[in-house]
Amino acid sequence: MTRTFDLAVVGAGPAGMAAAIAAKALGMDVLLIDEQAAPGGQIWRGVEGVAATSDGAQLGADYQAGAAVAAALRASGVVYEPATQLWQIEPGWRLFTSREQQADIIEAATVLLATGAQERPAPFPGWTLPGVLTVGAAQILLKTAAQVPDRPVWIAGCGPLPLLYAAQLLRLGGRIAGFLDTAPPGNRRAALPHLPQALRAAGDLLKGLGWMRELRRANVPLVRHVVEIEALGREQVSAVRYRTSDGRERTESASMLLIHEGVVPNIHPTMALGCAHDWSDDQLCWAPALDRWGETSLVGLFVAGDGAGIAGARAASLRGELAAIGIARQAGRLDEGEADQRAGGLRRRLGRELAVRPFLDALFRPRPAVFAPHDDTVVCRCEELTARDIRAAAVGTPGPNQVKAFTRAGMGPCQGRQCGYTVSHLLAAAQKRPVAEVGFYRIRPPLKPVTLGELASLDRPETVG
Amino acid sequence: MVGAAVACGLVWRGAKVVAVDGGDGDFRASRANFGLVWLQGKGLGQPAYQRLTGRSVEGWSDFAVRLGEISGIDVHFQRRGSLVFCLGEGELEARRARLSRLQVELGAGEPDFEILNRHDLERFLPGVRLGDRVSGASLRPRDGHVNPLRLLAGLQRSFTLSGGTLRCSQPVSRLQPSGEGFIVEAGDERFAAARLVVAAGIASGDLAAPLGIAAPVRPQRGQLLVTERLEPMLPMAASGLRQTMDGTFMIGLTNEEVGPDTSVTVKAATSMSRRAVAILPDLARATVVRHWAGLRVMTPDGFPIYAQSEQHPGAFVVTCHSGIALAAAHAGEVAAGIVAGKLPAELSPFHNGRFDVPKAA
Amino acid sequence: MFRKLHEPASPVTIVVDGAAVTAAAGDPVAAVLLRLEPPIARTTPVGGRPRAPYCMMGVCFDCLAIVDGMPSTQTCRTAVRAGMRVERQHGARVIGQ
Numbered sequence: 054m055t056r057t058f059d060l061a062v063v064g065a066g067p068a069g070m071a072a073a074i075a076a077k078a079l080g081m082d083v084l085l086i087d088e089q090a091a092p093g094g095q096i097w098r099g100v101e102g103v104a105a106t107s108d109g110a111q112l113g114a115d116y117q118a119g120a121a122v123a124a125a126l127r128a129s130g131v132v133y134e135p136a137t138q139l140w141q142i143e144p145g146w147r148l149f150t151s152r153e154q155q156a157d158i159i160e161a162a163t164v165l166l167a168t169g170a171q172e173r174p175a176p177f178p179g180w181t182l183p184g185v186l187t188v189g190a191a192q193i194l195l196k197t198a199a200q201v202p203d204r205p206v207w208i209a210g211c212g213p214l215p216l217l218y219a220a221q222l223l224r225l226g227g228r229i230a231g232f233l234d235t236a237p238p239g240n241r242r243a244a245l246p247h248l249p250q251a252l253r254a255a256g257d258l259l260k261g262l263g264w265m266r267e268l269r270r271a272n273v274p275l276v277r278h279v280v281e282i283e284a285l286g287r288e289q290v291s292a293v294r295y296r297t298s299d300g301r302e303r304t305e306s307a308s309m310l311l312i313h314e315g316v317v318p319n320i321h322p323t324m325a326l327g328c329a330h331d332w333s334d335d336q337l338c339w340a341p342a343l344d345r346w347g348e349t350s351l352v353g354l355f356v357a358g359d360g361a362g363i364a365g366a367r368a369a370s371l372r373g374e375l376a377a378i379g380i381a382r383q384a385g386r387l388d389e390g391e392a393d394q395r396a397g398g399l400r401r402r403l404g405r406e407l408a409v410r411p412f413l414d415a416l417f418r419p420r421p422a423v424f425a426p427h428d429d430t431v432v433c434r435c436e437e438l439t440a441r442d443i444r445a446a447a448v449g450t451p452g453p454n455q456v457k458a459f460t461r462a463g464m465g466p467c468q469g470r471q472c473g474y475t476v477s478h479l480l481a482a483a484q485k486r487p488v489a490e491v492g493f494y495r496i497r498p499p500l501k502p503v504t505l506g507e508l509a510s511l512d513r514p515e516t517v518g
Numbered sequence: 519m520v521g522a523a524v525a526c527g528l529v530w531r532g533a534k535v536v537a538v539d540g541g542d543g544d545f546r547a548s549r550a551n552f553g554l555v556w557l558q559g560k561g562l563g564q565p566a567y568q569r570l571t572g573r574s575v576e577g578w579s580d581f582a583v584r585l586g587e588i589s590g591i592d593v594h595f596q597r598r599g600s601l602v603f604c605l606g607e608g609e610l611e612a613r614r615a616r617l618s619r620l621q622v623e624l625g626a627g628e629p630d631f632e633i634l635n636r637h638d639l640e641r642f643l644p645g646v647r648l649g650d651r652v653s654g655a656s657l658r659p660r661d662g663h664v665n666p667l668r669l670l671a672g673l674q675r676s677f678t679l680s681g682g683t684l685r686c687s688q689p690v691s692r693l694q695p696s697g698e699g700f701i702v703e704a705g706d707e708r709f710a711a712a713r714l715v716v717a718a719g720i721a722s723g724d725l726a727a728p729l730g731i732a733a734p735v736r737p738q739r740g741q742l743l744v745t746e747r748l749e750p751m752l753p754m755a756a757s758g759l760r761q762t763m764d765g766t767f768m769i770g771l772t773n774e775e776v777g778p779d780t781s782v783t784v785k786a787a788t789s790m791s792r793r794a795v796a797i798l799p800d801l802a803r804a805t806v807v808r809h810w811a812g813l814r815v816m817t818p819d820g821f822p823i824y825a826q827s828e829q830h831p832g833a834f835v836v837t838c839h840s841g842i843a844l845a846a847a848h849a850g851e852v853a854a855g856i857v858a859g860k861l862p863a864e865l866s867p868f869h870n871g872r873f874d875v876p877k878a879a
Numbered sequence: 880m881f882r883k884l885h886e887p888a889s890p891v892t893i894v895v896d897g898a899a900v901t902a903a904a905g906d907p908v909a910a911v912l913l914r915l916e917p918p919i920a921r922t923t924p925v926g927g928r929p930r931a932p933y934c935m936m937g938v939c940f941d942c943l944a945i946v947d948g949m950p951s952t953q954t955c956r957t958a959v960r961a962g963m964r965v966e967r968q969h970g971a972r973v974i975g976q
Contacts, residue, residue, distance in 0.1 A: 088937060088956060090956075090958050102905070132973075136956070141784055156947070161950055181928065182929075183880075183918050183930065184880060186932070186934070187933065189936065190932065190935065190936070193907075193936060193955075194881060194913065197906060197910065198910035199596070199883055200883055200910055200913070200914070201881065201882060201883060203881060225884060268659065297957040302733070308880065309880060335598055364740065369889075404917040435940060436925060437923060437926045449686045451686060451687070455686075458667045458670075459671045461764070464744075465807065465940070466746055466805070466951070467940045468807065470938045470939070471938070497809055497810045498787075501937075502806060503805060504802060504803055504805050504806070505743070505769070505801050505803075505805075505806060506791075506802030507785075508787050508788050509791040509792040512790045634881045746951060746971075746972060747924040747971040748974060749974075765924065765971045
């Protein structure tokens, strides 16, 4: 049975919740769907259960802030449906979802995608071994199951998240065997010119320094300028090997390695719909092209949050509120003047949040090896294809889709989420073209796997050809 | 696919060949192909097509071996037979009638197919749980199937390793007769040749016009679904349902007249799923990992065009929608005809002149 | 590989590959798998290689296991329920009898 709403919001993280609450307050009928069992997205994962506990206090105020928003969502009158995956959107808009193996259809005049971001795939030899996880995964385990590594853990990567997780882990009694900082030597110098502007968000910078201090006080071994890492082991990780930019090489015994090389917007839904995307050289990723309200190149389709560009939870909430205003304006519920007036303060605050980005993007620019893995490294995790396999198919000037057709890279269940960027970079390097020109896999539905039984049972009397 | 097969056949006969291919995002019929190397059910009303397809299907084993030897790529060709499942008695009867009529048109001796009722089918496919509405199937033991993506890779590699020159991502910008031969401009390059073969699928009409050959082709969309890898369940290819050597199931295809549009629809996904689940109910729990579409190259009567320009006899057009089943023939008799400068008499029913039907006075 | 910081407030029993395991209702099933030995969810269809949960957010599909008879279930998105049956998925899915 098809249901109809004024606005369907996909994703219950900071942006999705802010947008849904704001749109509802502006008088719209709003549906919010999310694939997780509880609201919060990734940054506020599990917040309803955890924020008020002592664990929550150790996770920090930024995390606990999500509890109030989740409560506001529950009280807002927004129709909120968790554990629901979106697998297709058709123009009109018609959304196709799946919940507990049951497919459903929703019609909405406007759609807001707040599907956030994922960690940037950072292949290295051994990254598919049990015991190698992303830092984000470890943090989610902390938030949703109060679990920590049972032995000293190695953390490798670059960005605010590894530092934050390391600090949280220490506060909760976890142990860190070593912190491998993979930020390349030139990053600090490159980031310096952006520092003055970044001081507008001095609070964030101080927080980062604070986390570093916690690590130093706990005597966590810190290795700077790590250019290469490798996870060794047969059935599980048993050792970590790393090399620094000045040529030092060490192999240390390890039972777990956490990796994080930045965050990239989730572009699968917007690419599947054919929206225009821009390549960002600063963040080394694609993001949908958006107007000042967050509308994509398709009328009635908006994006807010990290999916619009990596900028953190506060910026995500602001973008969500702005999108709600833009959507209400488009629906005729607000006139131009009212919309601009409501948006004014939000835009100023968003500007302050975005001011720190150039500095962070430069400071945490990933090392080149992330995009140029060794031949033996698995690139497509699903189909177990190596960098060598991709490089062999790159001869000539095939694009990512031809390479996909020939090698099966990108044809597994993750649909290119873990290999797409690597394949595009490998092609760019082999063909000496910019990545922006090489492009990305053509994304096709289903956006998430759906069973034949669910498809067969969709309420559709007509048949085709 | 068609061009690559013809190109291989030409270069194997000693010709010096340049093959020019379009962009990564171009409409490619080859990407939406089920990989069937079938004769079953084809050619109603045109026995020459049955004969052509029959020759190609029979010759496919040698063709696959040769491709494998030259390119090192195993195209996963298997000759296990073809099955067309029928739901309900009406479909089974209609299937029997169609295949009998085809046999009559062909005028051959023994039938090359069998009609299996439900009971026979269960014995033929032990361990396969059939849906309640499955009434039976038609079987043609001499048919086979192949991996279309590997086939294309195998053809292109065989071509280049046999001395052919391949240019990818270089769509033709200009093509015209010049003196005794032809000039082709693509990307930054300019090629001059004595013979020219246009095998550009739905772009063939436009490309062939300056050569004085009318090639009326239109795109016809075929959508298909691909599942995750499953344990082996179905040992042979069925129409609309095939388990590949990777273990994935391909389910499809639609036949839609929507112009050059490769977007996919949930409506089609639903109807394809319904039929698949009606045939093999266990598939209900399999997840679909990809849903995509390709464009078939359709001529007005559905049969190939093998034509030679009258004004410029060195120019040929080769186009069809069964590029895989006919690949052996394309690399064989069609390529031989192009090298000889004249297509063989068996292919004359496929000349484009057949579309000029004189109006009744 | 991972340990819980506290004992679950409302522990339940689930079955993993035939063995009874104590877990907290509502935790992601993937979290439970990461507390067991081996900490894996599946072995891959192509190479038979062991895979454990990797991203915990539904974008890697390495955490797939058979949950209550349903193959290829993303255990990072599936919440523990009393009496749940989990089996590690080896190779390609089997959906027949």
